[in-house]
Amino acid sequence: MTQAQKGICAEPNLHALFLTFNVIDDDAPTMRKKIAQVLALFSHYDEEYYEAMVSGIVAIGTDYWYELYPRSIPQELSPFPRMSCDDRNAPASPGDLFIQIKADRMDICHAIGTEVIQLLQPNVDLYEEVKGFRYLDGRDLTGFVDGTENPKGMHKFNVALVGDQDPDFAGGSYIHIQRYRHSMEKWKQLSVSAQEETFGRTKTNNVEFKGVDKAPFSHTKRTSLKDEQGNSIEMLRQSMPYGDMTIQGLYFVSCAKSPLPFAKMLKSMIFGDENGVYDKLLDFTSAETGGAFFAPSINFIKQQANE
Template identity: 55%
Template sequence: MTQPQKGICAESNLHAQYLLLNVIDDDSQAVRAKLARVLDIFDWYENEHYEAMVTGVIAVGAGYWSELYEGLIPTELTAFPRMQCEDRSAPDTGTDLFIQIRADRLDICHAIGSEVMELLHLHVELVEQIKAFRYLDGRDLNGFIYAQDNPRGMKRRQVAIIDARQDADFAGGSYIHVQRFRHDLRRWKSLSERQQEQVMGVTREYNQPSPEQSDSSHSVRACAPGSDDGHHDLLKQGMPYGDLLIQGLFFISCAASAQPFKAMLHSQIVGNAEGDYDRWLDFTSAETGGAYFAPALTFIRQQAAS
């Protein structure tokens, strides 16, 4: 049976480290073999420090997939859908590899990241590293609950993981989209609580739909509606990051199809025919963006030997 990577559907952790890498080595076989060994690092720390709830994800960039894995390509793997409308934009800054490390201990995230870079350093250059954290009871730094529409329980796997009926060659895989947002919290905090709730479309304290929710509210525009049962076909795994100078959100979505993310992005940036876009984008902006595919564990290990 095809086994997905554990980090795709895992519940949230306290800490995360995100590594965005470009490959500088033409020896694809060596890179494939090293990626399988990254999985071994994840497994070792998961077993040795079980209390830290370690999970990891290895994802390959849309532009690098064909160089790394010759032959078949995931059906919907395409470049990040860059968009621009007025002063709202979603740039494509995708890298060759994206590695997510999550745990309930910051030191374990650091230790895993260090071992991963020691293993890969001859083959890659580190473009960006982001250390993220759980904020309060799962909130973004704007004070509101993050990803309140996430699927729960077994629905997470149904939403995030490709099954054999969708794409038999890549069953167990997941389409990954990432964006690093930078918030203007000083401007955001100049709003009253009522004004903030109008922007977000939910109440800050209890995360209930706001009486003044509108078609331009974040909770409306940042949802990708499901095709049948009204649920949402994205699993959002992002976390806040930052220090006292720069704050934001590292957004990650996992899905069995690349289409829901594209639909959500269009809903946020371009909006509907009446011009309703996501008003939260007046207070945050995407500085990076990338499209990736996280193949099943079985695929990574088999390709390492080919």
């Protein structure tokens, strides 16, 4: 039976370490083996420190995939859908490998990250590392609960994982990442009611506004999309806040059985509706990175490592 990577549909954790690498040589057989060894590291720490609820994701950048696994390509593999309209941008940034490490102990995230980097050297350069953390009761640093629209229960597996539509890659997931930087001082100048109008739900008790009460520019309006049959266009988010006393933001991670939901959401946010009404939250936060990856099943990674 195909086994998905644990981190794709894992429950929220207290801490995260997001690592993006660029591969600097063309030794694909070695990298295939090393990627399988990263999975073994996750399993080791999960067993050794079971109370920390360790989980991880290893995902391969869409450009690098053709070098790493040239004989087997996911059906919908595609580059990051970079977009720009006025001062709203979704840039693409370098990234051949994306590794997400989550646990309820920051020291465990650090220990795993250290071993991952030791394992992957000298084949890679670390492009970026970001430490994520749970903020209060699962809120973004804007003060609003994050991930409210995430699918629940077994449904999240149907949303996040490739199924019978691409049987060779069943259990895999299309991963998109963006590091958003918030303009916190600008955000704090808004009244609570204006902040709530921007999000489309209440701040304190996280009650979503009724559809007729939502402004067309609200974040929930622009990101809660439906297809032509009226079905919700869904993805599973694994996002977490990051920052220090100077810089704050959200590290966005989405997992889906297709790259299309992310691209449609991004287009709705940046370009807006037929009247050009965009997501007003983008007046207060901006994406500084962007990457598209595919996280294959554990079975696929191990099989390719042995060939």
